[in-house]
Amino acid sequence: MENKFHSLLDYIQRKSSFHCQYYKEKPLSRRIRVRMRALHLDEYDQYMRYLIDNPEEMEVLLETLTINLSYFFRNLETFDYIRDTLFKAMSGTHKRLVVWSAGCAHGEEPYSLAISAAQSGVLDRMIIYATDIDHKALGVAQEGLYDTFAFQYTPRHILDTYFKKQDSKYRIMSVIKERVRFCYADLFDKPPFGGCDLIMCRNVLIYLDRPAQSAILKNFYEQLQPDGYLVIGKVELLIGIPEVKLFEIVNRAEHVYKKRF
Numbered sequence: 403m404e405n406k407f408h409s410l411l412d413y414i415q416r417k418s419s420f421h422c423q424y425y426k427e428k429p430l431s432r433r434i435r436v437r438m439r440a441l442h443l444d445e446y447d448q449y450m451r452y453l454i455d456n457p458e459e460m461e462v463l464l465e466t467l468t469i470n471l472s473y474f475f476r477n478l479e480t481f482d483y484i485r486d487t488l489f490k491a492m493s494g495t496h497k498r499l500v501v502w503s504a505g506c507a508h509g510e511e512p513y514s515l516a517i518s519a520a521q522s523g524v525l526d527r528m529i530i531y532a533t534d535i536d537h538k539a540l541g542v543a544q545e546g547l548y549d550t551f552a553f554q555y556t557p558r559h560i561l562d563t564y565f566k567k568q569d570s571k572y573r574i575m576s577v578i579k580e581r582v583r584f585c586y587a588d589l590f591d592k593p594p595f596g597g598c599d600l601i602m603c604r605n606v607l608i609y610l611d612r613p614a615q616s617a618i619l620k621n622f623y624e625q626l627q628p629d630g631y632l633v634i635g636k637v638e639l640l641i642g643i644p645e646v647k648l649f650e651i652v653n654r655a656e657h658v659y660k661k662r663f
């Protein structure tokens with residue numbers, strides 16, 4: 403069973419760019435089993451055979467593995483803090499601002515950051531890079547059209563101000579959209595930009611093992627400006643990771659860190 407599972411992971415890793423070895427095994431096996439159930443397959447080796455015979459299944463599997471559930475203004479208090487404290491402080495300068503939403507899913511998070519920046523008056527000199535490894539999710543993000551499901555934590559006045567109703571859906575307004583650049587980038591690689599004032603990476607690290615979390619924190623450290631901020635998810639704890647010393651905590655409740663230098 404163990405061996406069959408690991409052979410399957412090896413196969414997935416060889417045939418795709420998904421680094422199975424860095425992800426925690428329990429969530430991985432749970433997600434693989436979702437696909438196996440859908441195909442009425444019981445054993446990992448049967449599923450591997452299926453992947454070999456049906457290469458198009460790899461894309462469906464990768465979509466299942468990346469778990470791209472997200473919402474606009476997920477953990478609203480975090481966005482309140484970013485708007486009222488971090489962006490407010492940045493509004494006192496005239497410099498160009500660079501923000502990175504790392505693991506952006508369908509764009510809910512980078513668009514929420516852009517809206518918060520608009521509310522703080524800093525959006526017109528900000529570029530928000532939004533990256534993910536899920537091509538399909540990036541396509542949805544670029545389209546910018548969402549079901550009401552995505553707005554369960556969004557205050558009504560934000561929905562009315564920054565979105566346009568289109569049948570039963572909502573489209574992000576172009577003044578927000580044009581400040582966000584979506585691109586494919588793996589968190590384990592150096593992104594095609596740097597000098598970030600703020601990096602937000604939430605609900606991604608939780609799926610990764612400690613060596614992978616360390617590597618990604620180091621990458622974030624290198625991409626941040628000397629006084630840049632890092633925001634991680636409310637559910638994520640950086641315990642036992644040496645790279646955490648590279649950052650000082652500035653808001654414990656909202657999991658906001660500042661680069662030490």
Ligand SMILES: C[S@@+](CC[C@H](N)C(=O)[O-])C[C@H]1O[C@@H](n2cnc3c(N)ncnc32)[C@H](O)[C@@H]1O
Nearest residue numbers: 468469470472505507534535536588589604605
């Ligand atoms: C659960 S969603 C989180 C979305 C958003 N950050 C939030 O908190 O609502 C996790 C996202 O991370 C992406 N992801 C997972 N591993 C990644 C990697 N190695 N590099 C870039 N993105 C990754 C997934 O594709 C998915 O879209």
